[in-house]
Amino acid sequence: MDYNFLAQTILFRGTSPDQVQSMLECLSAEERHYSKGQVIYHAGDITQSMGMVISGSVYIENNDFWGNRSVLDSVGPGQVFAETYSCVPGEPLMVSVLAAEETTILFLNTGRLLDTCSSTCPHHSKIIRNLLTISAQKNLNLSRRIFHTSPKSIKGKLLSYLSFQAARQGSYDFSIPFNRQQLADYLGVDRSALSNEISKMQKEGLLKTNRNRFLLIEDPYKVE
Numbered sequence: 007m008d009y010n011f012l013a014q015t016i017l018f019r020g021t022s023p024d025q026v027q028s029m030l031e032c033l034s035a036e037e038r039h040y041s042k043g044q045v046i047y048h049a050g051d052i053t054q055s056m057g058m059v060i061s062g063s064v065y066i067e068n069n070d071f072w073g074n075r076s077v078l079d080s081v082g083p084g085q086v087f088a089e090t091y092s093c094v095p096g097e098p099l100m101v102s103v104l105a106a107e108e109t110t111i112l113f114l115n116t117g118r119l120l121d122t123c124s125s126t127c128p129h130h131s132k133i134i135r136n137l138l139t140i141s142a143q144k145n146l147n148l149s150r151r152i153f154h155t156s157p158k159s160i161k162g163k164l165l166s167y168l169s170f171q172a173a174r175q176g177s178y179d180f181s182i183p184f185n186r187q188q189l190a191d192y193l194g195v196d197r198s199a200l201s202n203e204i205s206k207m208q209k210e211g212l213l214k215t216n217r218n219r220f221l222l223i224e225d226p227y228k229v230e
Contacts, residue, residue, distance in 0.1 A: 007037070008060075012112075015084040016140055017058065020132045029129055034115040040105035047088060047103040052096060055113040056089040062109025065188070067102050077191040079147060080106065080183040086140060092116035155194050160203045163193045168213070168220055178222040185218060 007030070009023035018026050037060065040046055046064060047053065057064075059081055066079040066087060078101060081087050091099050093116055119133060154167040167189075171180050182189065190197040207213050214221040 011060075011084070012058075015058065017086055017133060017136050019136050021129050025129050029133065030112075030114075033118050036113045038111050038113065040109045040111065042105055042107050042109075044105045045102060046105060046111060047099055047101075049100060049102045050098045052098050053088055053092050054095075054117050055115050056086050056092045057103070058086045058112045058114065059083050060110040060112050063106045063183075064109060064111075065104050065106050067104060067191075068100070069102060075191050076194060077184065077188045078151065079144075080188075082183075089116065089137060089140060090144070093120065151192070154192075160193070160195050160199055161207065163195065164200075164203060164207070167193065168222060171220070172222050178224065179220075181219045183218070 007027075009026045012018050012026045012030075013021055013023045018029070021029065036055075040062075046057065049069065061083055063080060063082045064087060065077055066081065068076045068078055079087075087103055088099065091097050095117075119130060119137070150170060154163055154170070157163050157166055168182075171182055172178050184192055186201060187197050190200045193200070204213075204215060208215065211223055213223055
């Protein structure tokens with residue numbers, strides 16, 4: 007276990023590698039490995055543990071009765087998932103969690119974090135504060151998705167999402183964590199319609215793209 011890596015994550019921020027090692031024992035930490043496409047949690051599952059991605063990445067998805075899929079989020083190394091459900095005893099997951107690639111997950115028993123530690127572990131309060139920060143950030147992410155999907159046109163949705171990614175990464179040239187199908191699912195649109203709109207925006211000189219990499223053109227009339 008890379009305790010130095012864990013000490014740098016948001017969940018364990020403010021603790022030393024030695025303190026992290028102690029906390030993992032307290033939280034009944036368990037490491038598991040998943041292959042690409044393998045389901046980590048099904049919608050309807052009940053869990054007492056949140057997961058932290060150690061390597062690889064996972065997708066948070068919502069699937070309806072007819073099999074239509076919507077990608078809600080992508081979670082990478084150092085980030086956590088299912089923390090909200092694990093904090094509410096008996097609450098079934100409304101989403102599914104799948105490994106986007108070969109992935110290693112560290113599961114942490116949230117109940118043992120929220121209950122008074124029998125060992126009077128002094129670092130519980132820090133991690134609880136960090137967990138609150140993570141939950142607040144997740145709420146912001148969901149709010150952003152609402153903003154990106156609220157425009158009526160596909161072009162409007164794309165402009166909202168790509169503008170945010172450019173601002174977030176501080177560059178007009180950036181990569182996104184989704185392929186075309188996943189981006190279509192995230193924005194709630196048809197993949198073919200999305201691809202057609204991206205092609206049209208390229209012809210209009212608004213952007214250039216190669217797979218999941220985009221370059222936004224500030225002034226399309228200056229494009230060579």
